[in-house]
Amino acid sequence: MKSLYDFNYEEMSELALEHGWKKFRGHQIFQWLYRKRVTSIDDMSDLSKDTREVLKENYQLKPLELRDKQVSSDGTCKYLFALEDGSLIESVLMQFDYGKSICVTSQVGCNMACAFCASGLTKKKRNLTSGEMVAQVLYVQQDLDKTQDRLSHIVVMGTGEPFDNYENVMNFLSTVNHDRGLGIGARHITISTCGVVPKIYEFSKEHTQYNLAVSLHAPNNELRNELMPINKAYPLEELMKAIHQYASENNRRLTFEYILLKGVNDQKVHVDQLAKLMKGLNAYVNLIPYNAVDENGFKGVKYEEAMVFYDALMKKGVRCTIRKEHGADIDAACGQLRVKHLRKEKEMER
Numbered sequence: 001m002k003s004l005y006d007f008n009y010e011e012m013s014e015l016a017l018e019h020g021w022k023k024f025r026g027h028q029i030f031q032w033l034y035r036k037r038v039t040s041i042d043d044m045s046d047l048s049k050d051t052r053e054v055l056k057e058n059y060q061l062k063p064l065e066l067r068d069k070q071v072s073s074d075g076t077c078k079y080l081f082a083l084e085d086g087s088l089i090e091s092v093l094m095q096f097d098y099g100k101s102i103c104v105t106s107q108v109g110c111n112m113a114c115a116f117c118a119s120g121l122t123k124k125k126r127n128l129t130s131g132e133m134v135a136q137v138l139y140v141q142q143d144l145d146k147t148q149d150r151l152s153h154i155v156v157m158g159t160g161e162p163f164d165n166y167e168n169v170m171n172f173l174s175t176v177n178h179d180r181g182l183g184i185g186a187r188h189i190t191i192s193t194c195g196v197v198p199k200i201y202e203f204s205k206e207h208t209q210y211n212l213a214v215s216l217h218a219p220n221n222e223l224r225n226e227l228m229p230i231n232k233a234y235p236l237e238e239l240m241k242a243i244h245q246y247a248s249e250n251n252r253r254l255t256f257e258y259i260l261l262k263g264v265n266d267q268k269v270h271v272d273q274l275a276k277l278m279k280g281l282n283a284y285v286n287l288i289p290y291n292a293v294d295e296n297g298f299k300g301v302k303y304e305e306a307m308v309f310y311d312a313l314m315k316k317g318v319r320c321t322i323r324k325e326h327g328a329d330i331d332a333a334c335g336q337l338r339v340k341h342l343r344k345e346k347e348m349e350r
C-alpha cells in the first residue's frame with residue numbers, strides 16, 4: 001500500500017482531486033502530516049469521517065518501526081529502523097552549534113562498493129521510496145518535538161547513493177523543504193554523491209538551492225579506481241567536467257569530501273594533485289576523520305596528521321575544514337549500527 005508520505009505538496013493536491021475532493025483537502029492533509037505531525041489518519045479532525053475512511057482504505061502512515069536507538073554523550077543520536085519489508089536502515093541526528101542535522105539513508109545497502117565504506121559490505125537490496133526518506137526526517141522531528149526542538153539541516157549522506165535513486169530523493173526533498181510542511185530550507189539541505197556523472201548534469205539543470213557534496217577521497221585516477229569503483233565508469237576528468245558545468249549553472253559553493261586514510265591518500269603529492277583539481281572552483285574540501293570499519297584494514301590519521309595535510313592545502317590556496325567527529329562512543333559511523341544488527345541476525349539464523 002502506498003504511504004501518504006510518498007506524495008509531495010503538489011501530488012497531495014492531485015490525490016485529493018483524484019478522489020473527487022476539493023484541491024484544498026490535499027493542503028489540509030499535508031499540514032496534518034508535517035505541521036501538526038499526527039501519526040494517525042483518525043487524528044485529522046477537520047476531515048469528514050468518510051474522507052478519513054477513504055484515506056485509510058488506500059494509504060498507510062507507518063513505514064518505519066524503531067528497532068534500536070543509541071545516544072552519544074555529545075548528543076548524537078542514532079536510530080535503527082525496520083521498513084515494512086523488514087529491511088534495516090539507519091538515520092543519525094547530529095547537534096551542531098548552528099542547529100540540528102539529520103543524516104538520511106537513501107537505499108537499503110549500496111552498490112557503489114567503495115573500499116573503505118561499511119555500507120558497501122551489503123549489496124543494494126532496493127531503493128528507498130520517497131515516503132521512507134520523508135518518514136526518517138519526520139520520526140526524528142517528532143522525537144525532537146518532545147523537547148520543542150527543531151531539525152534545521154538535512155544531509156543525504158546515509159547508506160546508499162542518492163544519485164542512484166534520483167527521482168525519489170528529489171521528491172523526498174521537495175516534501176521536507178516545502179514551506180507548508182517541515183520547511184527545512186533548501187540551503188540547509190546537502191546531497192552527497194560519489195560521482196554519478198549523468199545525474200550531476202541532470203541536477204545542475206534543476207537549479208535548486210540544495211548543496212552538492214562530492215565524495216572525492218582520491219586526487220588521481222589510479223588511486224580513485226582502487227578506492228571507488230565508480231571512478232572506472234566516470235573517471236576524474238569526466239567528473240570534474242560535470243562539476244565545472246554545475247558550478248557555471250549554479251551559484252552555490254561546492255563541497256568535496258576527502259577521508260584521510262593513513263598512508264593511502266594523505267601524502268604531499270596528494271595535496272598538490274588535490275590543489276590542482278580545485279583550481280577555479282568555488283569549493284572547499286572537507287577533510288573527514290575515518291571511522292574504522294573492522295573488515296577492510298584501512299586506518300585513519302591522527303588529528304595532528306590531519307592538521308599537516310590541512311595546512312599544506314591551505315598554503316596552496318584551497319579552502320578546507322576538518323570535520324568534527326560525532327558519536328565516537330556509539331556505532332554512529334556510516335552503516336555500522338546496521339551492519340552490527342545484520343551480523344546478529346545472521347548469527348541467530350545459524
Ligand code: SAH
Nearest residue numbers: 117157160161192193194215257290291334
Ligand atoms: N553515496 C554517497 C552518500 C553516502 S556516503 C557518497 O558517496 O557521497 C557519505 C560520505 O561518507 C561519503 O563521503 C563517504 O565516502 C563517507 N564515508 C563512507 N564510509 C566512511 C567511513 N568509514 N568513515 C568516514 N566516512 C565515510
